Amino acid sequence: MGLSHLTSFIITTLAAASSVSAAATTASKSVKCSTGQITSNAACCAIFPMVDKIQKDLFDGGECGEEAHSALRLSFHDAIGFSIHGKKGGGADGSILVFNSTELKYHANGGIDDITARQFPVFQELNLTAGDFVHLAAAIGTANCPGAPRLKFMFGRPPPKAPAPDLTVPEPTDSVTAILARFADAGFSAKEAIALLSSHTVAAADVVDTTIPGTPFDSTVGTFDTQVFLEVLLKGSLFPGNGSQPGEVLSPLHGELRLQSDFELSRDPRTACFWQAMINNQQYMMSQFHDAMAKMQVLGQDTSRLIDCSDVVPVPKPFNQNIKYPASFSKKDVQVALPFPNLATVRGPAPTIAPV
Ligand code: HEM
Ligand SMILES: *[C@@H]1O[C@H](CO)[C@@H](O)[C@H](O)[C@H]1NC(C)=O
Ligand SMILES: *[C@@H]1O[C@H](CO)[C@@H](O)[C@H](O)[C@H]1NC(C)=O
Ligand SMILES: *[C@@H]1O[C@H](CO)[C@@H](O)[C@H](O)[C@H]1NC(C)=O
Numbered sequence: 001m002g003l004s005h006l007t008s009f010i011i012t013t014l015a016a017a018s019s020v021s022a023a024a025t026t027a028s029k030s031v032k033c034s035t036g037q038i039t040s041n042a043a044c045c046a047i048f049p050m051v052d053k054i055q056k057d058l059f060d061g062g063e064c065g066e067e068a069h070s071a072l073r074l075s076f077h078d079a080i081g082f083s084i085h086g087k088k089g090g091g092a093d094g095s096i097l098v099f100n101s102t103e104l105k106y107h108a109n110g111g112i113d114d115i116t117a118r119q120f121p122v123f124q125e126l127n128l129t130a131g132d133f134v135h136l137a138a139a140i141g142t143a144n145c146p147g148a149p150r151l152k153f154m155f156g157r158p159p160p161k162a163p164a165p166d167l168t169v170p171e172p173t174d175s176v177t178a179i180l181a182r183f184a185d186a187g188f189s190a191k192e193a194i195a196l197l198s199s200h201t202v203a204a205a206d207v208v209d210t211t212i213p214g215t216p217f218d219s220t221v222g223t224f225d226t227q228v229f230l231e232v233l234l235k236g237s238l239f240p241g242n243g244s245q246p247g248e249v250l251s252p253l254h255g256e257l258r259l260q261s262d263f264e265l266s267r268d269p270r271t272a273c274f275w276q277a278m279i280n281n282q283q284y285m286m287s288q289f290h291d292a293m294a295k296m297q298v299l300g301q302d303t304s305r306l307i308d309c310s311d312v313v314p315v316p317k318p319f320n321q322n323i324k325y326p327a328s329f330s331k332k333d334v335q336v337a338l339p340f341p342n343l344a345t346v347r348g349p350a351p352t353i354a355p356v
Contacts, residue, residue, distance in 0.1 A: 037311070044155065044309035047136070050126050051312050054140050057122045062314070064222045066214065066356050068141030069202050070115035075138030075297060076196065077109055078131075081164025082299045084187045089164025091300020092157065094130025097123060099163035108169035110207040131157030135297045139313045142293075145202045147282065147319030148224035149290035154298050154306040172208065172247030172259040176268045179261060186299065188292070194265065194274040195288035196296060201228040204356040205257050208248050212241035214355035215257040219326050221356055224316070226285050227323050229278040230343070232258060232266045234326075234333045252333070253326055255353030272336065280323050280341045327351055 030038050033045035055062045058071070078096040081089030081103070089095060096103045100116050103109060123133045132155055139151040168186075170179045183193040202224055206213040218228040236250025240257050251258040266275045278285045298306065325333070325343055328350040334340060 039309065039311040041307050041309065043307050044312055046127070047153075047155065047309055047312040050128065050136070051140055051314065053126065054122060054137055055144075055314075058118060058137060059141055059144055062144050064141075064145035064202060064224075066204070067115065067118060068144045069204065069221075069356070070112070071119070071134075071137045071141035072199050072202065074112060074115050074119070075135055075293075076199070077103075077112055077169050078134050078164075079296045079299045080170075080182075080186055081168045082187075083168075083185045085185065087165075088168050088185070089300070090160050090162070092131055092135055092297050093160035093300060094132070094134045094157065095160035095163050097130045097134055098160050102163035106166045106169065108167075108171050111205075114206070129157050129159050131160060131301070136312075138297070142202075142224070143314040143316045145222065145224040146317040147286070148202075148316040149286040149293075150310070150313050150315055151290060152294045152297065152308070152310040153313050154301070154303065155309040156306045157301055170261065172261040174261060176261075176264050176270065179265065180270060188295070190271050191274045191288075192292045192295070194271055194278070195285075195292035197262065197265065198224075198226075198228075198278065198285050198289040200259075200262060201225055203228075205259075208257060208259070209239075209241035209245045212257070212355065215240055215255060216353050216356060217257060217259065217262070219253060219256065219351060219353050220323075221353075223319055224286075225319050225323055226278050226280055226282060228262075229266070229275055229285075230280070230323060230334075231256070231326065232262045233276075233279075233336055234329055235335050236263075252329065253351060253353055255351075255355065267336065272338070276336065276338060276340070280343060282319060 030040055031042045032038055033048060035048050037048050059068050079092035082091030097116055104113050119137060136153050139153045142148045142151055170182050180190050200217045202221060204214045204216040204221055218231045220227045234252040236252050236258060238251055240251055240255055247260050249258050249260045249263045265271045325345040327346040327348040330345050
């Protein structure tokens, strides 16, 4: 154990020993809730029935559909309203839900009104703060997607104080420099930014090209696999809708939309290696995404006052297969020169991806 590790070990141990809060004293034991579930803290018991209600009322009984995708996007747009230098919002505080009349006017929040409108009545029926609600819903929605990691859920955020200001959410028209600067301002490295972008494996666009709502970013939009990292590197040849729109670049497949930001991040020397490392590396992607989301979902929060209620988050179905090139594609269509895993190709003619 090196000196710095030893020092931090001692500090952590002392901190744990001296904080005799209710959270710390019950955390080591497991508790059986009256509803039957096992959890590490009795305070989490009240959340299990809320998870059932959110699954039923928001996610059609547990699907990885549009609401699940949008709940994940919403958690980002809420949390990224934050700066380590201050004055850019309260982070993962639910302000986007409570102050929706302000935050939804921001250009980068285009299309977000669908999910806040769906979430608001469910939020009002539950005894959760807006921050806890938004970030619990994102963890549950993500868990509905096979292949996703089981995200953490920290409980106890206070109500949001004010809306986040404009221009905290990156846009697909932004340069890599601007995107990485914004992530760094919120406390994220370039590697963590790419880890968070794993979310675009369960994503579709409604407003980039309004003539083709629900157009996915990869060919497996209902699975939390690494397919998006592969498909963004394929040579583009077409626009799926009404020609070229702002923030959109050529896509390799009919029915698939490629964001300019994903394209540039996948090829930029500052991020290309992180991007490629995800391809067909399911366990690695899951752990990177899990850790970056754990950080994102408590941005701006006093974590010493939160209780770890991750036990309430459903366990996602696994995805254990190798990913494949979409039909008619192979290594020759990949636009990068670096070493690349050998992958099979789906049989048949080039697909047209169906909207979500
Ligand atoms: C460089 C940063 C990012 C940019 C520029 C970006 C941009 C976009 C855009 C333009 C859309 C489509 C919106 C529409 O037309 O409806 C989208 C969708 C989405 N984004 Fe991002 N995004 C970024 C990072 C993230 C992060 C960090 C997350 C989550 C951790 C995320 C999650 C999603 C999801 C899940 C969707 C799909 C929503 C749905 O299908 O309803 N994005 N993103
Ligand atoms: C915005 O918040 C109000 C309450 O302030 C709520 O009634 C409404 O449904 C919300 N709308 C959207 C689009 O989120
Ligand atoms: C609502 O939640 C708070 C904080 O978790 C808790 O103290 C309170 O007992 C709850 N109220 C009801 C009516 O469940
Ligand atoms: C198609 O795109 C063009 C140029 O971006 C735009 O002016 C036009 O309004 C769009 N058509 C429709 C039907 O949205």
